[in-house]
Amino acid sequence: MGYGLLKGKKGIIFGALDHKSIAWKVAERCVEEGAQIVLTNAPVAMRLGEINELAEKLKCEIIPADATSIEDLELLISKSQEILGGKLDFILHSIGMSINVRKKKDYTDLNYEWMKTTFDVSSISFHKVMQTAFKQDALNDWGSVVALTYIAAQRTFPDYSEMAESKALLESFARSFGYHYAKKAHVRVNTVSQSPTVTTAGSGVKGFGDFFGYANKMSPLGNASADACADYCVTLFSDLTRYVTMQNLFHDGGFSSMGMAPEILED
Amino acid sequence: MGYGLLKGKKGIIFGALDHKSIAWKVAERCVEEGAQIVLTNAPVAMRLGEINELAEKLKCEIIPADATSIEDLELLISKSQEILGGKLDFILHSIGMSINVRKKKDYTDLNYEWMKTTFDVSSISFHKVMQTAFKQDALNDWGSVVALTYIAAQRTFPDYSEMAESKALLESFARSFGYHYAKKAHVRVNTVSQSPTVTTAGSGVKGFGDFFGYANKMSPLGNASADACADYCVTLFSDLTRYVTMQNLFHDGGFSSMGMAPEILED
């Protein structure tokens, strides 16, 4: 039971793969706060099937869509409005994937075709989602768009490889599109820079465990969980944060503001 | 009528001078969201009297305190806990004053005694409030402390003069103390960097009108109002933002992320 912060609001949630996904938690929390939502994920990802569980639980529909395909996005956004019975109020973009990382290619020996796929899936998809919504005039006045990102966009974490660039790109799209969407319909666009999170996707990064532990010690409050991130996203979709836009917001237990934690040295 | 976001929470609000004050709006919204509060302001400021109106309306007590006096702060914080019947959950610091600005001294001809008073009142008071609360163990686990600031801490607005430095100092105190308070009791400390706001204090800055208009055009969503700022502070005092700490959060309609707005050139 929630506060009713999103009562009457309608939204689309990208990227709920399984119950560990941040998007999964966001979907749950949005519904708990009174929103109606549509879930979407890549057809490939959906074959794994867990998302059906979530849809049943939340009594919402799933529309498969390849976020790199304008056609798929057009259909997704128009159908979602039909299903939900009106324009949208919020969108969560939680998509990221790198073949170079998966294949453990060194950063100094990247495959450029794979890199393009990384950017297409992880970053350009965000522009495509917004451009499609913009053209369909699919978002209500004072709507809110959030994408999940990581501090590798600002600082180097060698094992994160080209995902650093894909997040830098993503955050830049948020700022740039934020201007245009504010002017059109007071829609705000932000990115949430989340602590490393134990998700199926996150854990794929090389050395994730050490990474997670280091961040946990470096963060005065510890790493933020997926649940906490969902709470935070709810505030950003609510009417209480209407003037926050074009920002990259750290939800990381303080990690981003630490230079050195004595806890690291104690070991 | 609110969402109940602060139900059962207790807090102290510094700096409600009159109905235009951001702190005034925050006080109103906190109570609306279910919080119990104590209001405080400098004895001098209180002589103006409007704050009594607010206290009556919100059915809360006022404890005068000079925020530069440790004695006053000790009394304020211990009495507040007595009145509210337990430890505190949140504190708002909304205090700022510069004699050099008031007396229209050029930035290249500042009076250093006045400068020290500016820093003492506008910035060091924030450390004093936190240090006093810390020593009294006055904040509940996962409490939240917010101070209001301005983007002059990052970029130069010549007419803002030494207030730029006082805000840089304030934001640094937030980061530094945020570490220690997170470790002690998971308390988070943040600053909200608000649009120029038509308050009695803000309007004192030379050329405020032009300033306000420029920022309004430069911000894709327009300047954020005091009311909107109060909404935002409510989210930061709520349990939905527990892992946001040591951050400077722009609540400015997008101003901070703009390089140049075509609207400025159109004139």
Added chain:
Amino acid sequence: MGYGLLKGKKGIIFGALDHKSIAWKVAERCVEEGAQIVLTNAPVAMRLGEINELAEKLKCEIIPADATSIEDLELLISKSQEILGGKLDFILHSIGMSINVRKKKDYTDLNYEWMKTTFDVSSISFHKVMQTAFKQDALNDWGSVVALTYIAAQRTFPDYSEMAESKALLESFARSFGYHYAKKAHVRVNTVSQSPTVTTAGSGVKGFGDFFGYANKMSPLGNASADACADYCVTLFSDLTRYVTMQNLFHDGGFSSMGMAPEILED
């Protein structure tokens, strides 16, 4: 006649199109400071012919190369070492191009094929240059790599369109590769964020004139010229800046640190 800051150093300069190009000025100043260089540009750009003038004047060779082609880059970098008689000490990347900007597409109606070309030419080429040099072990210990960028990577200038993203990407590559190249050979990698400059490329951006004038007023020292930028690049290629790496360095007359210049309001 210079100071001899680059005496004995060897480098490659990308992107000297004509005498207004920043790369042109950098080439001249590097030679003046004692360096031996190779000039390179895209075969298309070279057909315009002015670069031959420069090569004659500087008594250096030109090697045409498409910076998106690994083959071309491999040849360029190996040949350059042959011609110059040893490993390289510095590289300047000054390449940028956007078809969406040229064709005046709205930012909310971008062509994604063109976008990919923009990123490939303007940003990924930088990674390709470094990866190729890295694999050939072509840079001497304490070498220096610089790419030119623009503040649109941090803040929104709506007319700059997707070039904002291409610069965000470029700067991220600098940080990421900077780590690896430091570890391999103490090579430093930085980006210089230059004032808007009257070049043949820069002037192509919509509303460039207004843009330039605004930046000039907003910058306390005025816009930095291409000549001044060349001087600055010389310091970054010299041995006096060996510990500066993974930085984005503003060379902009103070623009990036201004919030509002009274000069703007005076009009």
Added chain:
Amino acid sequence: MGYGLLKGKKGIIFGALDHKSIAWKVAERCVEEGAQIVLTNAPVAMRLGEINELAEKLKCEIIPADATSIEDLELLISKSQEILGGKLDFILHSIGMSINVRKKKDYTDLNYEWMKTTFDVSSISFHKVMQTAFKQDALNDWGSVVALTYIAAQRTFPDYSEMAESKALLESFARSFGYHYAKKAHVRVNTVSQSPTVTTAGSGVKGFGDFFGYANKMSPLGNASADACADYCVTLFSDLTRYVTMQNLFHDGGFSSMGMAPEILED
């Protein structure tokens, strides 16, 4: 023997305590590059005597001055111009001191009188130096002012305590005064954010050794030495960096751009 980068330039160097001081190295390098300088330090610091050695070696004069005293600064700046035979071209501010740190007071139990002294000595002195020079019109057109700072101004290093705030204050003064001095005489003002350095002052910070080692591992190029810092300051005083102003420049081997170094985890 140098490059002649500062030939004919005149400057004042604050803060050369002993041969480990960064200011000491800067003084040596400035003279080597052709500058004439005046050395200054607090009367207390000078009693230790090593500075006389330096003055002899560099054949320059020492003028004792308490950097918190306007009178002393007025005398220093007017006398320096007499001695050097004309207006000044550069100033180095390398002053920092915290009694709270020295006395090992916890950050949550600071003595506020000491804090004020810290800010007065470490930060406000910088404004005083510039204001005094400004009033005397003591700096030549395109002069350059540099102050040394540390990344604790942006991120929390708990043991650095209130020095974090004093550096935040210092950097803000640089931005603010940079505007005014640019307008008056094209003078640029910057801060150099240096790696932890083994100086007599730096080593006083609690846990300095661990601190130094951590930063060294975290920095892809290792910590920058005082000698390297002096080289960098020379470039900032030279005519090759005329359009760099109001910047905080990291001279830190890449530390500031690292999120996590694998080298840290290897232990």
